[in-house]
Amino acid sequence: MPPEQTFPNTWRIIDEGIKTGLHSGGQIYISKAGQIIIDAAFGSRTVGVPMRADDLMPWLSNTKPLTAIAFGQLFENKQLSFNDPVTKWLPEFAAGGKQTITLEHLLTHTSGFREADKIPENLSWEETIQRTCAIPLENDWTPGKTAGYHVSGSWFILAEVLQKIAGILWADYIKQNIFLPLGTRDSFVNLSRAELDTFKDRIAPMFITVGGKSDPHPILNSPEYMQLPRPGSSGRGPIRELAQIYEMLLADGIYDREKILEPSTARLLTKPHRIGMYDRTFRHKIDWSLGLIVNSNQYGAETIPYSFGRHSSPDTFGHGGAQSSSAFADREHQLVIAWAFNGMPGEPRHNRRSRDLNTAIFEDLHLFKTA
Numbered sequence: 001m002p003p004e005q006t007f008p009n010t011w012r013i014i015d016e017g018i019k020t021g022l023h024s025g026g027q028i029y030i031s032k033a034g035q036i037i038i039d040a041a042f043g044s045r046t047v048g049v050p051m052r053a054d055d056l057m058p059w060l061s062n063t064k065p066l067t068a069i070a071f072g073q074l075f076e077n078k079q080l081s082f083n084d085p086v087t088k089w090l091p092e093f094a095a096g097g098k099q100t101i102t103l104e105h106l107l108t109h110t111s112g113f114r115e116a117d118k119i120p121e122n123l124s125w126e127e128t129i130q131r132t133c134a135i136p137l138e139n140d141w142t143p144g145k146t147a148g149y150h151v152s153g154s155w156f157i158l159a160e161v162l163q164k165i166a167g168i169l170w171a172d173y174i175k176q177n178i179f180l181p182l183g184t185r186d187s188f189v190n191l192s193r194a195e196l197d198t199f200k201d202r203i204a205p206m207f208i209t210v211g212g213k214s215d216p217h218p219i220l221n222s223p224e225y226m227q228l229p230r231p232g233s234s235g236r237g238p239i240r241e242l243a244q245i246y247e248m249l250l251a252d253g254i255y256d257r258e259k260i261l262e263p264s265t266a267r268l269l270t271k272p273h274r275i276g277m278y279d280r281t282f283r284h285k286i287d288w289s290l291g292l293i294v295n296s297n298q299y300g301a302e303t304i305p306y307s308f309g310r311h312s313s314p315d316t317f318g319h320g321g322a323q324s325s326s327a328f329a330d331r332e333h334q335l336v337i338a339w340a341f342n343g344m345p346g347e348p349r350h351n352r353r354s355r356d357l358n359t360a361i362f363e364d365l366h367l368f369k370t371a
Helices: 008-019 061-076 103-107 114-118 125-134 153-166 170-182 193-198 239-250 263-270 347-364
Strands: 025-032 035-046 057-060 235-237 316-321 325-330 335-341
Touching (some): 008 347, 025 239, 057 325, 057 335, 061 153, 061 235, 061 316, 103 153, 114 153, 125 153, 153 170, 235 239, 239 263, 239 325, 239 335
Antiparallel strands (some): 316 325, 325 335
8 A cells, every 4th residue: 555545644744744835845764673664755856856765865964873873883992982072182172161072072962162053164174173173162051061952063073083083084984884884875975076977866955945935955955065074964865774874773783784883882872861951052951862862752742843753752862854854763662764855944844844744653653652
């Protein structure tokens, strides 16, 4: 049976979004206990062009967990401790009172230099690192005890530390140690000119759909931007390949007999590390693991941003991509859900869409408790 029949509530949310202009198309993937339930595309990529399940969608902040996994690998190899100060590898990072910030502070968004998120997108890697290191610690901020989501700056610093330790570029490390072992051969954190030509008919553009309009995104769709490695946002690929990352984490570091992480490391990365803290960026209490959002419905299931849905279990972890995507794993239900839309309708409308869609998926799977 087609998914719109087996998942009627889910498809109702998807279709309502198309009718109201939140998006024109997207992709969705669901697996339970490693068995694929849905791997589908819906709607249109652009006017008159259907979306396909193998089209390359922008992942945006769903890129961040890749770096967390990479740090898990370095941790296993005894090349770092999460309590290590950033200055162990980047002495210049101490500028402006940041000398006590550790790798764990960066991964849990408790480091406190969010002004770095305003650094222009088009700078070279070296200049971005230099400017980020110069940003001072925010006023009234205690690293590790104050929380606020960092969009990009802290992730550049993590990636630079990785490069210092591993001796290769961040993008090359992600490809060699995560994408290739997972078999995600159509996923990228930057595309070369040759790859842009190869995949030009499969790259799904993003649209800004605020206020009933649908305008091509001026940055995400540009070939110049797609060539830039950005550790907090530049991932791109079919949504099924993003889901494979969570299938691996749910299987304690193993995917298709390939070990990406030790089981203890996979559990360490996905368990709560930041608990009960108010996030100054999201203006809401949110729990965090090392680089991943942990289910925080206990702080307000109807208000939590980038929700995993009303029915997800407490042992759920994942991430969202700005106004457009979600990917997560629910250990209790042995469930992986990942989806992406090609429309960015603004935070309030997206958060409603995310909450309602993830809730509908659980209800279509009959994975919810009645009062």
